[in-house]
Amino acid sequence: xxxxxxxxxxxxxxxxxxxxxxxxxxxxxxxxxxxxxxxxxxxxxxxxxxxxxxxxxxxxxxxxxxxxxxxxxxxxxxxxxxxxxxxxxxxxxxxxxxxxxxxxxxxxxxxxxxxxxxxxxxxxxxxxxxxxxxxxxxxxxxxxxxxxxxxxxxxxxxxxxxxxxxxxxxxxxxxxxxxxxxxxxxxxxxxxxxxxxxxxxxxxxxxxxxxxxxxxxxxxxxxxxxxxxxxxxxxxxxxxxxxxxxxxxxxxxxxxxxxxxxxxxxxxxxxxxxxxxxxxxxxxxxxxxxxxxxxxxxxxxxxxxxxxxxxxxxxxxxxxxxxxxxxxxxxxxxxxxxxxxxxxxxxxxxxxxxxxxxxxxxxxxxxxxxxxxxxxxxxxxxxxxxxxxxxxxxxxxxxxxxxxxxxxxxxxxxxxxxxxxxxxxxxxxxxxxxxxxxxxxxxxxxxxxxxxxxxxxxxxxxxxxxxxxxxxxxxxxxxxxxxxxxxxxxxxxxxxxxxxxxxxxxxxxxxxxxxxxxxxxxxxxxxxxxxxxxxxxxxxxxxxxxxxxxxxxxxxxxxxxxxxxxxxxxxxxxxxxxxxxxxxxxxxxxxxxxxxxxxxxxxxxxxxxxxxxxxxxxxxxxxxxxxxxxxxxxxxxxxxxxxxxxxxxxxxxxxxxxxxxxxxxxxxxxxxxxxxxxx
Amino acid sequence: xxxxxxxxxxxxxxxxxxxxxxxxxxxxxxxxxxxxxxxxxxxxxxxxxxxxxxxxxxxxxxxxxxxxxxxxxxxxxxxxxxxxxxxxxxxxxxxxxxxxxxxxxxxxxxxxxxxxxxxxxxxxxxxxxxxxxxxxxxxxxxxxxxxxxxxxxxxxxxxxxxxxxxxxxxxxxxxxxxxxxxxxxxxxxxxxxxxxxxxxxxxxxxxxxxxxxxxxxxxxxxxxxxxxxxxxxxxxxxxxxxxxxxxxxxxxxxxxxxxxxxxxxxxxxxxxxxxxxxxxxxxxxxxxxxxxxxxxxxxxxxxxxxxxxxxxxx
Numbered sequence: 003x004x005x006x007x008x009x010x011x012x013x014x015x016x017x018x019x020x021x022x023x024x025x026x027x028x029x030x031x032x033x034x035x036x037x038x039x040x041x042x043x044x045x046x047x048x049x050x051x052x053x054x055x056x057x058x059x060x061x062x063x064x065x066x067x068x069x070x071x072x073x074x075x076x077x078x079x080x081x082x083x084x085x086x087x088x089x090x091x092x093x094x095x096x097x098x099x100x101x102x103x104x105x106x107x108x109x110x111x112x113x114x115x116x117x118x119x120x121x122x123x124x125x126x127x128x129x130x131x132x133x134x135x136x137x138x139x140x141x142x143x144x145x146x147x148x149x150x151x152x153x154x155x156x157x158x159x160x161x162x163x164x165x166x167x168x169x170x171x172x173x174x175x176x177x178x179x180x181x182x183x184x185x186x187x188x189x190x191x192x193x194x195x196x197x198x199x200x201x202x203x204x205x206x207x208x209x210x211x212x213x214x215x216x217x218x219x220x221x222x223x224x225x226x227x228x229x230x231x232x233x234x235x236x237x238x239x240x241x242x243x244x245x246x247x248x249x250x251x252x253x254x255x256x257x258x259x260x261x262x263x264x265x266x267x268x269x270x271x272x273x274x275x276x277x278x279x280x281x282x283x284x285x286x287x288x289x290x291x292x293x294x295x296x297x298x299x300x301x302x303x304x305x306x307x308x309x310x311x312x313x314x315x316x317x318x319x320x321x322x323x324x325x326x327x328x329x330x331x332x333x334x335x336x337x338x339x340x341x342x343x344x345x346x347x348x349x350x351x352x353x354x355x356x357x358x359x360x361x362x363x364x365x366x367x368x369x370x371x372x373x374x375x376x377x378x379x380x381x382x383x384x385x386x387x388x389x390x391x392x393x394x395x396x397x398x399x400x401x402x403x404x405x406x407x408x409x410x411x412x413x414x415x416x417x418x419x420x421x422x423x424x425x426x427x428x429x430x431x432x433x434x435x436x437x438x439x440x441x442x443x444x445x446x447x448x449x450x451x452x453x454x455x456x457x458x459x460x461x462x463x464x465x466x467x468x469x470x471x472x473x474x475x476x477x478x479x480x481x482x483x484x485x486x487x488x489x490x491x492x493x494x495x496x497x498x499x500x501x502x503x504x505x506x507x508x509x510x511x512x513x514x515x516x517x518x519x520x521x522x523x524x525x526x527x528x529x530x531x532x533x534x535x536x537x538x539x540x541x542x543x544x545x546x547x548x549x550x551x552x553x554x555x556x557x558x559x560x561x562x563x564x565x566x567x568x569x570x571x572x573x574x575x576x577x578x579x580x581x582x583x584x585x586x587x588x589x590x591x592x593x594x595x596x597x598x599x600x601x602x603x604x605x606x607x608x609x610x611x612x613x614x615x616x617x618x619x620x621x622x623x624x625x626x627x628x629x630x631x632x633x634x635x636x637x638x639x640x641x642x643x644x645x646x647x648x649x650x651x652x653x654x655x656x657x658x659x660x661x662x663x664x665x666x667x668x669x670x671x672x673x674x675x676x677x678x679x680x681x
Numbered sequence: 682x683x684x685x686x687x688x689x690x691x692x693x694x695x696x697x698x699x700x701x702x703x704x705x706x707x708x709x710x711x712x713x714x715x716x717x718x719x720x721x722x723x724x725x726x727x728x729x730x731x732x733x734x735x736x737x738x739x740x741x742x743x744x745x746x747x748x749x750x751x752x753x754x755x756x757x758x759x760x761x762x763x764x765x766x767x768x769x770x771x772x773x774x775x776x777x778x779x780x781x782x783x784x785x786x787x788x789x790x791x792x793x794x795x796x797x798x799x800x801x802x803x804x805x806x807x808x809x810x811x812x813x814x815x816x817x818x819x820x821x822x823x824x825x826x827x828x829x830x831x832x833x834x835x836x837x838x839x840x841x842x843x844x845x846x847x848x849x850x851x852x853x854x855x856x857x858x859x860x861x862x863x864x865x866x867x868x869x870x871x872x873x874x875x876x877x878x879x880x881x882x883x884x885x886x887x888x889x890x891x892x893x894x895x896x897x898x899x900x901x902x903x904x905x906x907x908x909x910x911x912x913x914x915x916x917x918x919x920x921x922x923x924x925x926x927x928x929x930x931x932x933x934x935x936x937x938x939x940x941x942x943x944x945x946x947x948x949x950x951x952x953x954x955x956x957x958x959x960x961x962x963x964x965x966x967x968x969x970x971x972x973x974x975x976x977x978x979x980x981x982x983x984x985x986x987x988x989x990x991x992x993x994x995x
Contacts, residue, residue: 388746406788447825447826451821462800565734565736570739573803574803585804
């Protein structure tokens with residue numbers, strides 16, 4: 003083992019990280035027969051590990067490095083870990099979501115006592131977190147792939163926590179298939195790359211990529227982009243995401259949607275800016291198109307979803323799209339030698355990556371709290387929760403405003419930066435590319451408008467008006483540790499939305515390490531100025547001015563002598579006798595205009611079944627109405643594919659006769675063929 | 682410093698006090714065009730004062746969101762009034778945000794207004810919210826593409842800078858992209874401020890209301906704030922259209938004379954646009970909700986054409 007001087011701090015933090023996760027896993031398993039202890043031990047270990055991870059990320063972003071080489075742990079090059087700024091940034095992203103998730107999980111998993119194995123959950127959660135941290139620190143092929151698989155399998159087992167449900171089994175199966183299809187792409191891509199560059203060491207790939215032949219580089223790019231894209235959940239590789247994320251316990255959904263899919267982004271940034279050097283311009287163009295499609299389709303599917311956790315999962319597809327808009331734009335800028343602009347796009351992208359890792363876990367935890375309190379994920383059965391769960395409501399509202407990219411919260415900052423970097427594309431002098439950028443600006447604008455509508459629905463239908471079911475009417479506020487975890491994230495949303503400048507400086511340094519040029523961002527103490535006064539914003543002043551004006555209006559009203567009295571009365575309803583929740587707008591009704599406008603995409607199934615009274619057609623006994631959007635991807639793309647696989651598998655059965663001597667013959671033939679090939 | 686505070690105060694006064702006048706002007710001109718006498722231009726002031734004197738009645742179903750929204754709405758409009766270059770290209774607080782920030786401030790107001798619509802639990806409010814968000818979402822791409830066109834011409838996204846460069850460009854109106862962008866932005870402004878043919882501000886027919894349906898449960902000072910904010914939004918959009926696309930008369934230097942000229946020019950330009958809106962609202966009927974996407978995609982096409990024309994003459 004070799005340790006470079008001056009790395010003792012980061013090394014100790016890494017040991018503390020792994021120690022925390024290890025202790026959590028071991029503790030959870032040892033206390034398996036006492037669920038309460040197991041629950042505390044597992045998640046307290048995760049919390050310690052996550053806090054050390056946070057410190058490790060901060061140390062790395064401010065210039066700390068890491069270089070660990072343990073030759074004996076793994077074959078083919080050993081366990082090799084290292085940390086540059088990009089790795090450190092993603093370590094920080096993991097930690098930001100992991101700390102509150104661990105706190106939240108301590109009480110949230112209480113509901114699973116006696117139902118699921120808490121030892122399994124504790125083990126899985128710690129392995130999942132450790133796997134993610136080690137993926138971004140991996141410095142050779144085998145370390146990367148082993149940790150990638152650890153992360154995928156651990157999350158698979160966590161998804162299967164409620165394996166008794168049919169939906170969960172389906173979700174787990176699709177997740178397993180998709181993640182391994184992606185893994186296969188990564189494996190082939192990595193092996194081709196290692197063969198072409200003659201090194202398994204990831205940090206040597208950038209320099210060695212020049213020796214790669216043209217077609218081989220394109221092939222490696224396509225393979226790795228497919229593998230990482232499947233993990234990130236870009237359209238059309240997203241089908242597993244809206245099934246697997248909602249099926250998992252909410253603190254795991256938070257980690258999967260908030261962080262795990264970002265490791266796909268990590269991989270895409272590595273291939274776009276690091277491992278393969280500066281790419282062909284079609285690479286960036288392809289990523290940009292896929293990103294725009296993912297963003298728009300993700301939010302459109304989220305909009306018509308009435309399962310709260312499914313809605314959030316689809317919105318993750320949307321946000322992955324937004325993040326990748328910056329990655330694709332950065333790659334395109336780089337291929338046109340506009341490195342400062344590439345850095346700006348990358349800063350926007352990284353900023354949104356972190357922001358999404360804050361508000362998406364917040365929203366998933368809010369959804370988890372609602373599910374905890376009402377026992378359902380269906381928004382059509384909710385309503386009125388703002389009066390029954392006032393704190394959760396405020397946190398969910400903060401998350402909703404932040405994800406809709408509205409000031410003064412953090413989502414606004416990253417989306418503002420994203421717009422500026424896309425707008426500056428007119429510096430490229432190629433009209434076709436300019437037009438592509440203009441269309442992606444339109445896509446981003448449509449996405450942000452639809453996201454606002456989507457979260458008006460998510461918050462409004464869930465928390466406002468009258469409860470639509472007995473469960474919702476009986477809901478109670480969740481315990482303080484769950485609220486505390488959400489509060490922490492809500493504060494982070496506000497802080498990064500009001501005072502992001504110090505943090506943006508670190509992101510700029512990260513981007514500059516990859517592109518070789520700093521973004522043209524100037525920071526006064528509170529103003530962000532992009533590209534020589536092309537654009538400026540002062541997040542702090544927006545917040546201060548809004549607060550001051552909000553305080554000013556009621557004062558002025560009093561001064562000019564307004565009537566400040568008020569009384570309550572029932573909602574106006576055209577003279578009907580009493581108000582019930584049946585008069586309220588439902589989630590389906592809210593989404594209906596969108597369903598009609600975009601019916602080409604949704605291809606909705608509509609069924610209306612009216613049972614009339616036998617004596618008169620003017621009296622109705624029951625009305626059944628069903629209106630569901632179909633998934634065109636599952637029907638048109640994955641349906642034929644799975645039929646093909648089944649057909650091939652059916653044919654392959656001929657080979658399996660069950661005769662042992664025939665199998666021995668296969669082995670012999672395989673051996674001879676291999677020897678002939680090797681010779 | 683004193684001058685700067687003075688300019689911002691004047692901006693607040695123009696938007697805050699001018700908004701009811703503008704609403705009254707549009708109503709009056711519309712009445713005249715329809716052969717009615719119409720109420721006085723000052724009628725909206727009397728309406729707002731009447732609402733202020735009344736007690737607020739709230740639904741028992743509502744939460745703090747319902748009471749908070751009117752104040753937030755007014756705050757976002759007043760903040761916008763501080764950012765927009767109404768009289769001069771040296772708006773003291775212009776540094777707070779560029780044109781994109783302005784659009785997101787409007788969206789913040791719309792977001793909370795839609796939540797408030799859902800809060801009372803009436804079907805009308807929900808319907809209004811759903812439709813309001815649908816229109817806002819579908820208008821958003823046009824807004825941004827129109828902004829791309831403007832930024833391409835000016836090489837900047839700062840509001841002051843766009844107006845300043847426009848004012849020094851004598852061939853401005855001869856640029857086809859400029860006029861296309863204006864038309865696109867005008868249609869979007871109609872949609873965003875709830876005017877015909879998108880929404881009818883005079884309707885109280887339940888099934889066609891959008892903005893009015895959301896405001897249905899409001900009364901007293903809360904209703905006054907909502908109405909006032911709607912008026913301010915209209916004024917800000919018309920002032921934006923005037924100064925971004927026809928930047929004549931805007932003071933490039935801060936002198937009393939230049940500011941006076943700028944004020945007269947602003948009144949003339951916004952007044953002309955208001956008469957234009959009144960004429961349009963007399964001539965066209967409200968579109969069915971599901972015909973609106975056609976209108977908005979038409980304006981999107983105009984904006985995109987504007988961008989393309991700027992790309993080719995670049």
